[in-house]
Amino acid sequence: MSEGVFEKNLKAMETWYPEFADLIREKEGIEDDTEVWPELSWDGQTIFRMKKGERALYLGGKRNAQRPVERWQERLGELPKYAPVFLFGVGSGAYLKALICKTKKEVNVVVYEPSVRIFLKLLQEIDLSEEIKNRPIAFIIEEINAEEFEAVMNKVLVFENVGFLIEEIHPNYKEWYAEKLTEKVRPLHRKVESIMMNKNTQRKFSTHLADNVLQNMKYICDGYHTKCLAQAVPVDGPAILVSAGPSLNKNIHELKKAKNRAFILAVDTALKPLIKAGIRPDAFMTIDAQKPLQLVEVEGAETIPVVAPTCALHKIISRQKGKKIFYDDGYAMPYHIYDMNGKEFPTVAIGGSVACSAFSMLYKMGFQTIILVGQDLAYSDNKSHADGTFQEKMPEENTEHMIMVKGNYVDKIPTRRDFRNFLEWFNQYIKGAKGHRENLRVVNATEGGAFIEGTELCTLKEIISETCHREINYSERIEQMESAFSEEERKKAAEYLHSIPNDYAEIQKAAKLLETSYRKLQKISNSGNLGQKEAGKLLKRIKKLTKRCREREAFQLIDMTMATADYIIRSEYFYEGESSEAEIKEIARKGILYNQVLQECAELLKQMAEEALLPIT
């Protein structure tokens, strides 16, 4: 072992992560069950061999250690700037060295090492100081900082670079570290899936989102949000979250006993079966920008208070005669009317399904006991939803090739990918929630379905008899809920909203000027006489005009509406042209196209805003 190499490596690491370097110094003597020692390969490379018990495995080729690394590099080809590379297992550092040496500094490298002993041996034996100094490599090491993996992953992996993701598991690591590797690879795949799913959802709903936000503004001005709700209803009793999983049909009748003894919140899809069973929930939640209206079209449902994000389908919101309670879902315009009045607009977490957001809301409201019903997250009895939701009798599906997860009352139960993502969300959210609130009790009274970590299983009948004692008229409390806005604050909000159509007119003008600037840029780049000064001047003007468009709150809805145009531009963001001249040509071409669409979009939203916002008084 060479102390010199170890210190040299740590000194290099201090350039980026001084605290991490100190942590390694502290852990230098730490051991795990892997024995590791260096050997010299026949082609002169230092390779590692590791041993557990009687079995020893090489981490590099005994005869030729270099060639496999070269082949890997050839296969990777040239990586674009900002490409995220995840190396699972570092071995003797050969792959890492090659990666740093052959890629641009902007390529983001994350190294996860499941054996602290291998990592320490690497720092002791291999001089990586140049590579470490070269760029900030994110080292995630078991026993040192493994818990940081997801935070680092979330920072490194974004929509723009997800298409360039490289993940490489070091040869032979699967033999001994399969479980630990899976723990890290799985969230990485989920993250990729979620990025793509969000983007696709945004693209799918893009045309509806802006319409919904604008149309809902008149209700948002009424000033009812989820914190008002939390203040209106007592939260020391239990809350029941009714979802629309297939098991709901098994115990829906029990809910009658909980009426006015627990706060009953339903997801929108569960409304129909509930009303038909004679149960009126105290509120229901809807989150989708586009949802079949028929799901809530049942007599009696229109008087139930609705909880929603500001982009929820406005046709459902406007149909409801009861209170309309909103939460902040990241839209600038509704946020601004609270902010300008010095008021808070609360958020709830997003997990992908209505039930995820509803659960988060109940937790944030402060309920100590949350009871889940119909929260199957799986195909109980081979059905996706409860009878009486999408169809009177939901069809049984072929679940043979579905993913299997742990069941509440069976070993394994089939589920599909989106349900599994929601399940994963519940597992994580409940874990976090219990970390913050020790006495939180989550009872899963779903009589079937997938097992949610952190929940206790109990029948609905039993848990109602155990916890639902005090009588409270929740509907009455909600009806008496106070608005967050005074009359004056509401007027101020309306005045602001009346200025929005003019904002779209200004954006339209700026987009026209931007198009002209891009045309000039295209002209000079086509002339083959691209003067740096002239191009620089134009790009500066473009930047200024772009800022003028983007700094307006109204621009956000344009951004959403133009999701497809934005998708094309952003997904090609890190592709590089052959030369700077070719790049400028491409920038100009895309700039012209984008700003033409922008002008059309601004005009469209101006009309929509006039129609939706000007009548607000």
Added chain:
Amino acid sequence: MEMEALAKQLNSKIDAICEEYYDYKEDILNQGQGLADEIRQYCAFFLQGNIFGMEEKEYAEFGHYVLQVLEDYMEAVKQQDMLYMLDTLDNGLRELLNIYIDTDADAEEGCHE
């Protein structure tokens, strides 16, 4: 089977193993183990005597190389070490196969360069 034919057969099997490993990241240990009889047959040929009429020292070194390949192969099987197996086949045994293979002509086809 003639040595040249056996060498070519082994060579193409190792090419397939390399392709599986490098291009598809497959576990190639079982495929490597499946070559045991052919490898034994091929190596035994060189160990039966100085058939190429080499000088004594040269033959001793050659014999040592052949034994080393066999030893590494057996150790890779014993340890169930995929990387060790791949290295032994692609970089150890391959050298012995090249005795009967015109490497210039086959360079394009194989994965070993």
